[in-house]
Amino acid sequence: FDGFFNAFDQLTEQEAFSKYEQHSNEANIIYLNGLRGDEEYTMGVISHEMQHLLAHHVTPDISQESWLSETLAEGAMLLTGHFTDQPHVNRFAKSPDRIPLVTNSYVQYGPQLLFAAYLLDFAPQGRESLGLLTRMALPGREAVESLFRANATEQKGGVAFDLIFSNFVSYVFQHSSTGSPVPEYLNGEYGILVPEIASYGKLGAFPASLEGKLYPYSFLAIDLTDELPSTAVVRVERIPSPTAATEPSCSQKASVLWKPISPTRIALYAVGCRPGEKLDEVHFRLSVQNRPSISLLSPATLAR
Numbered sequence: 464f465d466g467f468f469n470a471f472d473q474l475t476e477q478e479a480f481s482k483y484e485q486h487s488n489e490a491n492i493i494y495l496n497g498l499r500g501d502e503e504y505t506m507g508v509i510s511h512e513m514q515h516l517l518a519h520h521v522t523p524d525i526s527q528e529s530w531l532s533e534t535l536a537e538g539a540m541l542l543t544g545h546f547t548d549q550p551h552v553n554r555f556a557k558s559p560d561r562i563p564l565v566t567n568s569y570v571q572y573g574p575q576l577l578f579a580a581y582l583l584d585f586a587p588q589g590r591e592s593l594g595l596l597t598r599m600a601l602p603g604r605e606a607v608e609s610l611f612r613a614n615a616t617e618q619k620g621g622v623a624f625d626l627i628f629s630n631f632v633s634y635v636f637q638h639s640s641t642g643s644p645v646p647e648y649l650n651g652e653y654g655i656l657v658p659e660i661a662s663y664g665k666l667g668a669f670p671a672s673l674e675g676k677l678y679p680y681s682f683l684a685i686d687l688t689d690e691l692p693s694t695a696v697v698r699v700e701r702i703p704s705p706t707a708a709t710e711p712s713c714s715q716k717a718s719v720l721w722k723p724i725s726p727t728r729i730a731l732y733a734v735g736c737r738p739g740e741k742l743d744e745v746h747f748r749l750s751v752q753n754r755p756s757i758s759l760l761s762p763a764t765l766a767r
Contacts, residue, residue: 464494464496465495465496465499465504465505465508466493466494466495466496466505466508466509466511466512467493467494467512468492468493468494468512468515468516468519469488469492469494470519470523471483471485471486471487472487472488472489472490472491472492473487473491473516473519473520473523474487474489475487475489476489491516491520493509493512493513493516494512495508495509495512496508501547503545503547504547506543506545507540507543507545507546507547507548510536510539510540510542510543510545511536511537511539511540512536513539514535514536514538514539514597515532515536517597518532518535518597521597521598522597522598522599522600525599525600525601525602526602527602527603527606528565528567528602528603529566529567529568529570530563530564530565530566530567530570530575530603531596531602531603531606531607533570533572533575534575534576534578534579534582535579535593535596535597537572537575537576537579538576538579538580538582538583538593539593540576541576541579541580541583541646541654541655542583542590542593544653546653546654546655548572548576548655549655549656551571551572551573551576552573552576552577552655552656552657552658553573553658554571554573555571555573555574555577556573556639556657556658556659556660556661557661558661559574559635559660559661559681559682559683559684560663560675560676560677560678560681560682560683561677561678561681562574562678562681563678563679563680563681563738563742564578564628564631564680564681565603565604565628565679565680565738566678566680566738566742567738567739567740568740568741568742574681576655577631577634577635577645577655577657578631579593580645580646580647580654580655581630581631581634581635581645582596582607582610583646583648584634584645584646584647584648585630585634586610586611587610587611587613588610588613589648590648592610595610595613596610604624605624607624607627608622608623608624608627611627625734625735628680628732628734629720629722629732629734632682632722632730632732633722635657635660635682636660636684636724636730638656638657639657639658639659639660640724640725642656644656645657660684661684662684662685662686663675663683663684663685663731664685664686665685665686665687665688666685666686666687666688666749666751667688668688668689669689669692669695669751669752669753670750670751670752670753671750671751672748672749672750672751673685673748673749673750674702674746674747674748674749675746675747675749676704676744676745676746676747677719677731677732677733677744677745677747678733678738678742678743678744678745679713679717679733679734679736679738679743679745680732680733680734680738681732681733682730682731682732682733683730683731683732684724684728684729684730685728685729685730685731685749686727686728687727687728687729687751688727689727690726690727691723691726691729691751692753694753694754695751695752695753695754696751696752696754697721697729697749697750697751698749698750698751698752699719699720699721699731699747699748699749699750700719700747700748701717701718701719701745701746701747702746702747702748703746704744704745704746705746712736712739712743713733713736713737713738713739713743713745714743714744714745714746716735716736717733717734717735717736717745718733718734718735719731719732719733719745719747720732720733720734721749731747731749733745733747
């Protein structure tokens with residue numbers, strides 16, 4: 464570990480042992496790896512772990528989902544001017560389909576750091592957004608929805624997390640293509656750089672199709688040999704997973720959507736489900752026709 468925070472230290476020794484069979488130092492403590500020998504990196508770790516400590520102190524009875532907790536901790540590093548987690552973003556850009564933003568298992572930090580930057584730039588409260596999220600008595604996606612709903616009275620129906628995630632995907636690709644650092648409010652003087660997002664696959668002459676898989680609340684890039692013609696029909700569908708769980712899961716419920724990134728690149732992303740304890744792959748089939756096909760038209764369209 465580079466560092467960590469132990470929540471049991473914020474309890475009395477009696478409470479820690481009687482309830483959890485743990486011990487407490489009865490103090491606010493951050494534990495650090497003193498062998499790093501890198502002051503800037505260590506200060507970033509302190510910022511990260513300090514956020515965890517403060518969050519647990521402010522809302523001790525609310526168990527934040529790990530992905531949101533780490534988003535806030537990475538955001539604390541950005542707010543305090545420590546950009547030492549660039550390597551996590553570099554690794555994420557090589558395989559974003561395998562590193563989801565929303566997860567209840569291992570958190571890699573790359574998408575969480577970029578989502579923190581997105582919140583700082585686009586949440587209605589700007590740089591106050593991370594503090595507001597920390598104090599919310601909500602565990603995960605609902606907290607982010609509440610954040611965007613505040614001060615947005617024109618959006619009476621609320622702001623769905625899946626829409627926020629879609630905008631986040633565009634944010635990442637935009638900064639990957641322009642090379643401008645995030646967060647944007649720093650005006651490009653310093654920050655985190657988003658490397659080129661690695662290609663998941665390539666489609667040649669149309670019509671063409673491709674099958675693949677990604678984790679829910681992750682995304683990937685598909686390159687096209689030629690630009691999409693104006694008559695192109697793009698269709699993405701979820702297909703059965705050979706190892707789908709018997710209980711309802713993201714592999715059975717998620718939606719796989721697409722959006723154009725450039726004339727010769729599109730992005731696919733999976734939303735519309737609640738990830739479980741185990742990472743659950745969503746299988747998809749992408750097809751591109753160079754003209755509308757009767758098989759792709761709905762009965763209502765045919766009737767017209």
